[in-house]
Amino acid sequence: MMEFSFPIGENSVIDLRQTAIIIGVYVAGIPGGLAASVIIAVFRFFLFGDFGLSSYVGASNALVTFLLVILVLKKGQLEPKRWALAFAVQVVVLLVSFYIMIGPSFVSIIPVYSVIIAGTAVFTFLMLRHLKNSNELFAFMEDAAHRDFLTGLHNPRAFHMLYDRRVKRAQKHGEEFGLILLDIDHFKRVNDTHGHPAGDIVLRQLGKILTSCSPVDSYAARNGGEEFAIVIDRHEEESVVRVAERIRSVVEGHAFVLDDGTRLELTVSLGYGLSYAGAPRTLFRRVDDALYRAKESGRNRICKASNELGRSNEAASSAGRTDAPTSE
Numbered sequence: 001m002m003e004f005s006f007p008i009g010e011n012s013v014i015d016l017r018q019t020a021i022i023i024g025v026y027v028a029g030i031p032g033g034l035a036a037s038v039i040i041a042v043f044r045f046f047l048f049g050d051f052g053l054s055s056y057v058g059a060s061n062a063l064v065t066f067l068l069v070i071l072v073l074k075k076g077q078l079e080p081k082r083w084a085l086a087f088a089v090q091v092v093v094l095l096v097s098f099y100i101m102i103g104p105s106f107v108s109i110i111p112v113y114s115v116i117i118a119g120t121a122v123f124t125f126l127m128l129r130h131l132k133n134s135n136e137l138f139a140f141m142e143d144a145a146h147r148d149f150l151t152g153l154h155n156p157r158a159f160h161m162l163y164d165r166r167v168k169r170a171q172k173h174g175e176e177f178g179l180i181l182l183d184i185d186h187f188k189r190v191n192d193t194h195g196h197p198a199g200d201i202v203l204r205q206l207g208k209i210l211t212s213c214s215p216v217d218s219y220a221a222r223n224g225g226e227e228f229a230i231v232i233d234r235h236e237e238e239s240v241v242r243v244a245e246r247i248r249s250v251v252e253g254h255a256f257v258l259d260d261g262t263r264l265e266l267t268v269s270l271g272y273g274l275s276y277a278g279a280p281r282t283l284f285r286r287v288d289d290a291l292y293r294a295k296e297s298g299r300n301r302i303c304k305a306s307n308e309l310g311r312s313n314e315a316a317s318s319a320g321r322t323d324a325p326t327s328e
Contacts (some may be wrong), residue, residue: 267300
């Protein structure tokens with residue numbers, strides 16, 4: 001900006017360098033504004049002209065502008081009044097600088113300078129607002145593309161992308177994890193008896209239950225239909241079983257209320273497994289087999305995945321009862 005400044009009088013130029021400080025404060029807060037002002041001050045001293053009054057005033061101008069702007073503008077706050085006040089600070093500081101360097105004759109440049117600064121303020125405000133709105137819209141669309149519209153959980157595409165990365169991390173770096181798959185018992189009866197809108201209500205409420213029961217280090221997703229999946233960044237079997245049992249018991253005790261006031265009592269069957277208990281690549285299929293066994297063996301229970309495909313290893317929890325792992 002200083003290199004490509006343009007004259008507005010015989011003894012004065014304008015380069016809008018302070019605008020960079022204002023934008024720095026808005027984008028990165030105090031560190032960003034401080035970095036911009038220090039760079040401008042150093043450049044003014046060592047790379048732009050000889051030492052003298054103008055270099056000292058120019059460097060001081062940048063630092064004073066920064067100190068005053070941070071009093072009226074905060075990181076990420078794009079409010080018209082605050083933005084206008086920040087540029088008003090810029091005008092005042094610069095006019096004082098001009099008065100020090102060229103004396104009372106600085107009055108002659110006030111009209112032109114004010115118009116330029118006002119135009120810069122409006123342009124940068126509209127530009128940054130557009131960028132902010134675009135970023136927010138992009139973030140919303142990106143999140144929507146990875147979310148199931150009904151439950152608010154992650155959708156199958158997002159889940160399998162994350163799951164594949166998680167498996168690779170477990171294979172390469174030994175970062176183990178747990179996987180839970182669950183399915184609503186007799187969900188077809190809900191749709192057949194009460195209609196598909198009732199089924200949507202059940203899925204929506206179950207999504208809230210899974211969100212509340214899943215730990216912060218987990219990733220819950222709707223894996224299609226009435227099947228759900230949860231990836232947990234833990235390698236302790238007790239922790240994974242505790243999460244699965246909590247989900248099972250909460251669903252069992254929850255009254256699913258339909259629009260007409262009908263209250264449904266439903267249960268879920270769950271399968272779980274750990275990435276280190278067998279080949280990580282086969283974990284999903286092994287846990288899916290465990291889920292199938294949980295449904296086949298009576299539903300409303302938890303089954304542990306076997307270490308190998310085709311083998312069976314069950315830990316059942318049903319109606320508040322937890323059995324030790326057994327082999328079929």
